[in-house]
Amino acid sequence: MSHMKTIFSRKAVKFIVPFNEDITTLQEKGRGFYKAVNKKVARMINDGKIIDIGNRNKVLVQYEWGAEWKTEAQFMNEFLIEEEKPFEGLKLRKHTRTIYQGVVRKYNGKRTRDDKKKEKPLRETTSFIAPRTLNLVWSDNFFKFVDGDVNGNIEFKSLTGKKVQVPYKKTSKKGRIEKNAIKFLPYMKPDETWGATMIFSKDLKRCTIVASAEVPVTFKYEPEGFIGVDINMSEVFDNWLYFSEPIFGLSKIPKSQYVDTIIKTEKALEELNKQTKIQRLIKDRPIRSRERGKLRWKVKWNHRLHEKYIENAVFPGTEMTCVDALCTYAEQNKKGIAIDSVKSGNQNGTFGQDKIPNALIAECEKRGIPYILTPTPYTSRRCIDCGHVEAEYYANKGIKPNKARDSKTNIFTCRGCGSSHDADFVGATNLAVWAEFLVSVDQWQGDLMKDKWALIKRSFLFKDVKFP
Numbered sequence: 001m002s003h004m005k006t007i008f009s010r011k012a013v014k015f016i017v018p019f020n021e022d023i024t025t026l027q028e029k030g031r032g033f034y035k036a037v038n039k040k041v042a043r044m045i046n047d048g049k050i051i052d053i054g055n056r057n058k059v060l061v062q063y064e065w066g067a068e069w070k071t072e073a074q075f076m077n078e079f080l081i082e083e084e085k086p087f088e089g090l091k092l093r094k095h096t097r098t099i100y101q102g103v104v105r106k107y108n109g110k111r112t113r114d115d116k117k118k119e120k121p122l123r124e125t126t127s128f129i130a131p132r133t134l135n136l137v138w139s140d141n142f143f144k145f146v147d148g149d150v151n152g153n154i155e156f157k158s159l160t161g162k163k164v165q166v167p168y169k170k171t172s173k174k175g176r177i178e179k180n181a182i183k184f185l186p187y188m189k190p191d192e193t194w195g196a197t198m199i200f201s202k203d204l205k206r207c208t209i210v211a212s213a214e215v216p217v218t219f220k221y222e223p224e225g226f227i228g229v230d231i232n233m234s235e236v237f238d239n240w241l242y243f244s245e246p247i248f249g250l251s252k253i254p255k256s257q258y259v260d261t262i263i264k265t266e267k268a269l270e271e272l273n274k275q276t277k278i279q280r281l282i283k284d285r286p287i288r289s290r291e292r293g294k295l296r297w298k299v300k301w302n303h304r305l306h307e308k309y310i311e312n313a314v315f316p317g318t319e320m321t322c323v324d325a326l327c328t329y330a331e332q333n334k335k336g337i338a339i340d341s342v343k344s345g346n347q348n349g350t351f352g353q354d355k356i357p358n359a360l361i362a363e364c365e366k367r368g369i370p371y372i373l374t375p376t377p378y379t380s381r382r383c384i385d386c387g388h389v390e391a392e393y394y395a396n397k398g399i400k401p402n403k404a405r406d407s408k409t410n411i412f413t414c415r416g417c418g419s420s421h422d423a424d425f426v427g428a429t430n431l432a433v434w435a436e437f438l439v440s441v442d443q444w445q446g447d448l449m450k451d452k453w454a455l456i457k458r459s460f461l462f463k464d465v466k467f468p
């Protein structure tokens, strides 16, 4: 007898806490320190003193005698003495370090978005990033439940060194608590400390602590293979969803099926984004907050509409939605679903590329359908017939790898065996192949360890890739 696989799905738990003096103090001191560190780091980047950002938030500092990598602690000891002064003797290193991490990550993230290959020097791609929100991010050991009771109060050490306990709202007569906000609370570990993001409303009257819980999901069958679902942005080739095998007779669903719904809201969002962008450039002419508020509301509204349209999009030739059809097909054929995970940061999420994955995941979890959501290497570079991976082979020989995909025809042609296919079909198929490999080494999404990733990737190549 075989046992069914259980994975752990990360879910948000939102605590709404009263905005008392303790929360105000934490917010003020936290933001104050964040701003000071942000200013220092930005200046050092622009002065060419910080020349690179590496793994684990290490920064490369330029000295007269040469460059040296500094760990978080080393950097703070050397360069943030002034900024950390207000917390001296309060044993708050963990706290200030989290804030420093937030700053460094932000600059590294911006550079990655600006220059995907990190080829330009840091200072040429990254300038000053103004802290836009009032939010604060705290790492793993900031909060705990008083007496290990998840239904009790939340405790944390404030930036004054004071231990603070706050209650959180469990119900609301007016229904103002977001539905499901604390639905997954029972899955939080009562005796462990935890990290969270504190979200503050603009008027500083409300605070929400957003934590997470690992919720077990048990799949109801062992998948006999996977269906890869490739999601595409490009309008040119109209391959919105491409499948690794035909689903109820269709190998793909073009977005042009949904002109009056999905496409229409995307056009509206594009237009709204243009407006906000133009306004951001005119620094000296502040937009009236009323106008800005209106615009923000419109963006929100269109995103909600967009989400609804995607969830309700009918699978051509059936009476089911796309998500339903995919899940029903998977169930009937005892297959798992390999979902294309969003590759880039939120900045590219203009059209909410995660809306389809989220809807698919929700339905899979509801029905107990096995699914894998993972960044897949080589989706567009691996030949589905011979396993040849363009990048690996040619990089070894010092030859610049081919793109393999013709941008005019969207056809992928393999330099190893010469076969060719639609590039999005290649992508979908590689998702399925990769998912099957991950299952074979028992690495379902959720227990995929970051430090194992390089090894997993290597073993995939050795197993599957035939070098020509």
Ligand SMILES: [Zn+2]
Pocket: 383, 384, 385, 386, 387, 388, 414, 415, 416, 417, 418, 419
């Ligand atoms: Zn090939």
